[in-house]
Amino acid sequence: xxxxxxxxxxxxxxxxxxxxxxxxxxxxxxxxxxxxxxxxxxxxxxxxxxxxxxxxxxxxxxxxxxxxxxxxxxxxxxxxxxxxxxxxxxxxxxxxxxxxxxxxxxxxxxxxxxxxxxxxxxxxxxxxxxxxxxxxxxxxxxxxxxxxxxxx
Numbered sequence: 146x147x148x149x150x151x152x153x154x155x156x157x158x159x160x161x162x163x164x165x166x167x168x169x170x171x172x173x174x175x176x177x178x179x180x181x182x183x184x185x186x187x188x189x190x191x192x193x194x195x196x197x198x199x200x201x202x203x204x205x206x207x208x209x210x211x212x213x214x215x216x217x218x219x220x221x222x223x224x225x226x227x228x229x230x231x232x233x234x235x236x237x238x239x240x241x242x243x244x245x246x247x248x249x250x251x252x253x254x255x256x257x258x259x260x261x262x263x264x265x266x267x268x269x270x271x272x273x274x275x276x277x278x279x280x281x282x283x284x285x286x287x288x289x290x291x292x293x294x295x296x297x
Contacts, residue, residue, distance in 0.1 A: 146185045151193035152233070152251055154179050156259070158197055159229040172197055199236045200229075207232045214274045215267075226259050230268055235275055245276050 146154075158179055162172040176197055180190055200207070208220045211231050220228060234252040237243055249272045256264040276282055 146183070146187065146189045148189055148192060149251060149254070151189040152196070152255065153258075154183070154190075155193040155196040155200075156226075156229055156233060156255055158193075159200060159233060160226055160259075163225050163229055172201060195241075196233055196237060199240050200233045203236055203240075204232060207235045210235060210275060211271060214278075215271050218267075224261060224264065227256065227261075227264050227267060230255050230260065230264075231271055234268070234272055238272070238276060238279065238281070245279075245281055249273065249276065 154176070158172055158176040161175050173194075176194060180186070180193075211223070211228075212218075212220050215223075223231070230252050234248050237248045238245055241248075249269065252268050252272055253265045256268040260268070
């Protein structure tokens with residue numbers, strides 16, 4: 146299983162848990178069932194498990210961040226699949242060493258595959274803003290031009 150597929154399994158587990166009553170549902174049991182069905186084990190299964198655990202632990206913090214970045218979209222009005230892509234991706238952005246552009250691109254691909262027509266644009270906008278406001282953001286260095294007065 147590669148990391149992309151691990152993210153899919155994590156997303157499916159989070160989605161199913163959120164779709165059910167997450168107070169009585171057990172995301173670890175859901176995840177274990179998905180992993181058992183595909184017969185996988187290893188490093189990327191642990192990566193997916195870590196994403197699920199971190200997303201669950203940081204759910205309220207992440208939801209507040211989403212509402213802050215997209216105030217016109219209260220969290221309960223965001224589609225369940227989009228909400229879970231955002232939660233999972235924000236956790237990966239904030240708490241993992243995955244390059245931010247990889248996280249954002251993976252989230253966009255998940256939104257294109259599982260979301261509605263405009264989900265990928267919404268996901269891209271929210272994650273782009275979260276990334277630009279994070280400690281990990283670094284402005285890309287510009288090459289000095291001849292017209293730049295600082296260039297000798």
